[in-house]
Amino acid sequence: MEYLQSIDWLAVGHKLILPACILVVAFFIGIAVNRFLQRKLAGFVKKSESDIIEIFFRAMKGVPIYLCVVTGLYWSVTTSDMPASLEKIFSYVLFAIIVFSITRVCERTLSGLIRLKFSGSSDMTQSTLLDTIFRVAIYASGALIILDYFNISIAPIMAAMGVGGMAVAFGVRETLENIFSGLQIILSKQLRVNDYIKLSTGDEGRVIDINWRYITVMPLTYNNVIVIPNKVIAGAVTTNFSQPKDNIMIVVPIGVDYSSDLEKVERITVEVARDLVIKIDGYEPKFDKNGVDKNPIAPVVRYQRFNDSSIDFNAVMYIQNFDNQYILKHQFIKAIKKRFDEEGINIPFPIRTLDLPDNTKIELRK
Numbered sequence: 001m002e003y004l005q006s007i008d009w010l011a012v013g014h015k016l017i018l019p020a021c022i023l024v025v026a027f028f029i030g031i032a033v034n035r036f037l038q039r040k041l042a043g044f045v046k047k048s049e050s051d052i053i054e055i056f057f058r059a060m061k062g063v064p065i066y067l068c069v070v071t072g073l074y075w076s077v078t079t080s081d082m083p084a085s086l087e088k089i090f091s092y093v094l095f096a097i098i099v100f101s102i103t104r105v106c107e108r109t110l111s112g113l114i115r116l117k118f119s120g121s122s123d124m125t126q127s128t129l130l131d132t133i134f135r136v137a138i139y140a141s142g143a144l145i146i147l148d149y150f151n152i153s154i155a156p157i158m159a160a161m162g163v164g165g166m167a168v169a170f171g172v173r174e175t176l177e178n179i180f181s182g183l184q185i186i187l188s189k190q191l192r193v194n195d196y197i198k199l200s201t202g203d204e205g206r207v208i209d210i211n212w213r214y215i216t217v218m219p220l221t222y223n224n225v226i227v228i229p230n231k232v233i234a235g236a237v238t239t240n241f242s243q244p245k246d247n248i249m250i251v252v253p254i255g256v257d258y259s260s261d262l263e264k265v266e267r268i269t270v271e272v273a274r275d276l277v278i279k280i281d282g283y284e285p286k287f288d289k290n291g292v293d294k295n296p297i298a299p300v301v302r303y304q305r306f307n308d309s310s311i312d313f314n315a316v317m318y319i320q321n322f323d324n325q326y327i328l329k330h331q332f333i334k335a336i337k338k339r340f341d342e343e344g345i346n347i348p349f350p351i352r353t354l355d356l357p358d359n360t361k362i363e364l365r366k
Contacts, residue, residue, distance in 0.1 A: 026072025055112030103142035255310030273299035
């Protein structure tokens with residue numbers, strides 16, 4: 001601190017007027033350049049339809065401002081007549097800004113790649129657990145580089161962090177269990193953001209976030225969220241309806257009268273199911289030259305058994321979005337009942353035949 005006391009701050013103040021003006025001008029030039037590049041490159045990024053380019057574009061946001069400030073600071077230091085001690089301080093600031101800029105770009109790029117890898121899209125809600133871990137690691141690395149440049153020994157800091165980390169680990173055992181359970185879930189890809197899951201506890205919904213302590217699940221009601229600790233997920237029996245494929249099979253059992261034309265029943269049921277899946281879930285049929293839908297997830301009818309009063313079959317439909325299953329069943333039951341009535345196809349009531357002795361008298365009342 002002695003070299004700071006030896007500085008004539010009044011004289012320095014006069015000498016800093018020009019450098020200060022340079023920094024202000026450089027800052028506003030950086031803002032203008034950043035906005036200009038954002039506008040010009042946004043259209044190119046949108047047309048490219050590349051997630052990698054979009055991630056890098058977002059990571060570079062604000063970099064022109066840092067570069068202009070660094071350039072202005074360097075120009076100020078080299079052109080102004082400053083005391084050596086003050087010039088050294090500015091050189092430290094210059095180096096810190098450069099390291100911070102590089103660190104920020106690396107953090108944004110890696111964060112975008114993580115979202116792209118584990119969430120399927122760079123625009124989706126991210127898995128904040130991995131984001132947090134990598135952000136802390138990257139910024140900590142940048143801070144250690146800056147401290148080393150300042151000739152501040154980092155060995156005692158690392159030793160203190162190691163000892164302190166052991167002490168903290170015993171106090172936050174449950175938190176660490178959740179963290180490592182969350183890492184295991186993400187890296188094994190058992191669950192991903194936007195997957196629809198159901199636990200053995202009965203909780204079910206769509207995963208909207210995987211945090212460092214818990215997983216947030218949104219039920220189909222959309223009026224609340226379920227927060228589940230990571231270690232509970234890791235230890236529970238979980239059904240993931242979104243893996244390995246997003247196609248979910250919906251089965252609706254139906255029975256028709258024995259006098260029904262089964263070929264006609266099958267054709268009408270498939271037509272009704274196909275129209276609804278197209279309308280509700282965006283299904284795309286693939287007809288061949290004979291008019292047969294060759295899509296692997298096309299609606300089908302599978303006859304099951306001869307029941308007491310009906311021939312039973314299952315109407316099988318596939319949907320891409322799990323949230324659509326209930327509305328699809330609802331609309332299908334209404335539509336198939338209406339179509340069967342129009343076509344004269346009967347859905348029979350249960351019938352029971354009673355075999356009674358000849359001398360038994362039965363009184364029937366209306």
